Amino acid sequence: MKKRIGLLVMAYGTPYKESDIEAYYTDIRHGKKPSTEEIEDLKARYEFIGGLSPLARITNNQANALCEALNETYSDVEFKLYIGLKHIHPFIEDAVQSMHEDGITEAVTVVLAPHYSSFSVGSYDTRAEQEADKYGITLTHVQHYYHQPQFIQYWSEKINETLSQIPQEEHDDTVLVVSAHSLPKGLIERNNDPYPTELHETAQLLEQNTHIKHVAEGWQSEGNTGTPWLGPDVQYLTKSLYEQHGYKHFIYTPVGFVCEHLEVLYDNDYECKVVCDEIGANYYRPVMPNTDPLFIGAIVEEIKSVY
Structure with missing residues (x-):
């Protein structure tokens, strides 16, 4: 039987609907509620690009493409996907809790950001690690993949x-x-x-x-x-x-x-x-990586180097 482990894909997150904007913005500001003017400014930016950001949809597509690619690459491991977001549900902690509820005791984490900073990727990893410690889940972190x-x-x-x-x-x-x-x-x-x-x-x-x-x-x-x-x-x-x-x-x-x-x-x-x-x-401005096989492949290769 294949070994079953978690794949925790973490990203910034974005509002799913207009009514999410205030809570999302408040979370970014560490609980400090934004002014009406600040909320309207953010709404105007979303409206300019055609409504809300496509980030949520693309994040899901990227995570699923990565999980599928990993399961095609590893013959002895089955990865189960979990998505954890920084500023909106499902939060990173929610995803780790779901892993525990599913009986996952080991997982690989990756942030959808190619460069490492202790204030970006490092902060995601810390939140995941703190929650995983509660349940005895062992995490292996991908720190970057820009060099792949x-x-x-x-x-x-x-x-x-x-x-x-x-x-x-x-x-x-x-x-x-x-x-x-x-x-x-x-x-x-x-x-x-x-x-x-x-x-x-x-x-x-x-x-x-x-x-x-x-x-x-x-x-x-x-x-x-x-x-x-x-x-x-x-x-x-x-x-x-x-x-x-x-x-x-x-x-x-x-x-x-x-x-x-x-x-x-x-x-x-x-x-x-x-x-x-x-x-x-x-x-x-060239098109962004989104789910391009080269981009997904770069993350797969980095995961292979750490797990």
Whole structure:
């Protein structure tokens, strides 16, 4: 018989319906209720991208695709899927409790984020570990997978496909903007967190594996905490690159994210495009990994390396 273990896929979460927005936003703010203006601003962003975010649907699709791929890969293990979210039900703790109720005593965890930070992936792992300890469940954590060849292959292929849409003689006037979700700068520096280094290594790997000539690194979607966050922000970076180099074509690859959702559909496709329109440059953004076999395969390979 195959050994039966849990597969805990963790993600940020998103409102399922408009009435979820206030509770979701409150959870993000550690229990502090947002103002009416803040709620309306978030609603407006969702409305701009066509309603609520597709994140919930895509997260489910990614998790199911990963579980299926793992069960095809492992001949001696049967993975049972559980989804745990950070800011909305089913919460991470709910998923771990469900594992216990199903008699699961061992599980592999993976966060749908390719780079490790103690404040992102690490925080998910800590919550899962604390709940698992209550039930004696042993967890094996995937910390990152940005370096996996299939992850780099996915983005390299998309970058080269996008570059092929730009006339060859204008490739020197083209820049690739590689970005991830910003985090508080002070916390990163105090803890010598590997997050910025991992994004830098991703940018280097993409430069080495594509035909792109110019690469820049930026950060996006920072929170409003009144303290410095990792920068430069991609909007500021776009203006700066144009002023310094006069680039005509900007290719945005938000590699710190794994699917089409608010931070990409609004923060990139709207806010960055507005800047490009202002400076008279062309905006490009390759499709996100979603359930692409290369992306799913990269996570499978990382799981094979730890379990």
